[in-house]
Amino acid sequence: MAEHLYLQNTMTGRKQRFDPRHGDKEVKLFTCGPSIYNWPHIGNYRTFLFEDILQRYLQYQGYTVNRLINFTDMEDKAIFRANELGISLGELTGSVANRFLEDCRQLNIGLPETIARSTTCVDQAVFLIQRLLENSTAYFHKSDVFFDPLKFKGFGRLYGLDMSRWPARKMRFRKDTYPGQRWNLGDFILWKAWRKSDGDIFWQTPLGKGRPAWNVQDPAMITEHLGYELDICCGGIDNIYRHHDYNIAVVEGVSGKTLAPFWLHAGHVRIQGAKMSKSRGNIVYVTDLHNQGYHPRHIRFFLINGRYRDNLNMTRDQLDLARGRVxxxxxxxxxxxxxxxxxxxxxxxxxxxxxxxxxxxxxxxxxxxxxxxxxxxxxxxxxxxxxxxxxxxxxxxxxxxxxxxxxxxxxxxxxx
Incomplete structure (x- = not known):
């Protein structure tokens, strides 16, 4: 019997024995939470459940887990969605957050007492950006601030990015997020100067009037609540495209220390063999499965019963099999x-x-x-x-x- 926990580490591509980096019984764990401009779907909950199992099994082994999960409640998509619906950003994100909390309660997903929010960590985001400006890893362009990946040694190492492909011509990417599994080979934004479309979503700071970009929001929440040295970071597989390497670059660009030695990523949920997408009309929510007669424990079991890093195919037959077995x-x-x-x-x-x-x-x-x-x-x-x-x-x-x-x-x- 393996006496120790071994985890498949995305950073190294190998299964490695897990030990807390400081050799004690405390584990600092960051688990990417939802962007609360739209309801999380069943694929999101597969990731949240894998993270739940990880935390619970670490506790089963006698570790004290200091876990952070976050709400991204301020980004381009959220502002656009709120404007589209004619409601405030707070109304939009508040209703989605409540839905998430209720789904987690039903699925028995354990959560920390406090869930960090992007909007409550703006001062920390500004602090990180100021440090990056001081060491010339970041720079102002007009009134925005961008991160220059060429100034950060080892950029893209989580994904395994081939930096020889980096274009000679300076390119900047101002959006918070971009569609698809792609790399934007250029500088990414940290601070977004206020635009008219932002409405009343802005802060007056030493950086000017504006808001932190999505790329610095997780680093701000991580460093404010857990510090600069963690043990494990987790998320869905899509996060290895840009997002988690951006987190690494921002935090380590300030601290000079390794953010986390272990990185874990959950695979997708496919619906009858097809990827979930709005265009296919096959996005499935927890309530959809409730309405089909599945108890939350059936949903929980179906989503955890496999290798978390492998894709999971959802069919009615597989759900029925999971229900009968549990x-x-x-x-x-x-x-x-x-x-x-x-x-x-x-x-x-x-x-x-x-x-x-x-x-x-x-x-x-x-x-x-x-x-x-x-x-x-x-x-x-x-x-x-x-x-x-x-x-x-x-x-x-x-x-x-x-x-x-x-x-x-x-x-x-x-x-x-």
Whole structure:
């Protein structure tokens, strides 16, 4: 059995043993939260659930997890959407945030007591930009501020960007985000001077009248709440295009220290083999699955039951299979808990099964959070224990130990 947790590190492309960078039992964990201008879809929740499993399993292993998840509540798309609907930015982002919190409650996604917001970390964003201006990594162009990636050694290393492709001609990219999985080979914006289309979304700062760009908002929230040295950063696979390398460049451009040694990324959810998109009309939300008769625990199980970094294909058949499997698992656990007749002596095979509940679960979870193999092991072992109990071959002490181990494991999976 692997005694230590090994994680597939996007930064190195290898599965590596995880140890906190400072050798203690505290883990500093950043998990990219939603941009709250539109409802998160089922693919977003697949990422949030993988991050939930990671936090819970680290706690299961005895670590104290200091976790940050954030709300991006100020960006081009949010301002455009609010103007389109004729409501304030706060009204728009407030309603989406409430929806997110309710979905997380139903899906048993644990969240920190405080969720950082872009709009509450503007001073820190300004501070970071000022430091980058001082060391000439950033510069003013007209009234905006841009980051020059050529001034940052190792830019694009998370993605593995070929810097030999960098154009000789200076190019600047002013939008917060750009569509698709593409690299903008040029300077990215940090501070956006006020434009009329921004309306009342601006701050008066030493940098001028304007707002922090999306590219500096995560770094501001990270450094304000967790500092400059983290253990793990997580997000969806799309974040390795630009976003997470931008985070690294901004934070490390100020501190000169490694932001995080471990980077983890979750794969996409595909709908009947196709990528989710507005043009296809196949975006699925949590409420859609509720309305189709799936309980939140069925949705949770379906989304966690696999390798988090692999793409997951959602079909009605696969959802039904997940529902049946988790309900059978719950029924077996309930029968074991309700047992009233016990064997007089402990059965060696039963003792082995009780031990296997924990060892089988941990062996798979230590292999890069392999929830599918961990659950399959639990399912098989619990089935064996149920048979022993039905045959009267399970001693009370073994049953109590099995209950205790199942409770501990379920604090990670949250299925019972």
């Amino acid at each position: 309900e059978t698992f719950r029924e077996m656990a309930a029968r074991l808990t309700a047992q009233t007749k016990f064997a007089a002596a402990s059965d060696p095979e039963a003792r082995t099964l009780v031990r296997d509940l924990q060892t089988g679960f941990e062996k798979s979870m230590n292999d890069d959070l392999n929830v599918k193999d961990a659950f399959d092991s639990l399912y098989t072992t619990l089935s064996g224990l149920a048979e022993k109990a039905a045959a009267g071959h399970l001693a009370q002490k073994d049953a109590q130990t099995a209950h205790s181990r199942l409770r501990a494991i379920d604090r990670v999976l949250h299925l019972l």
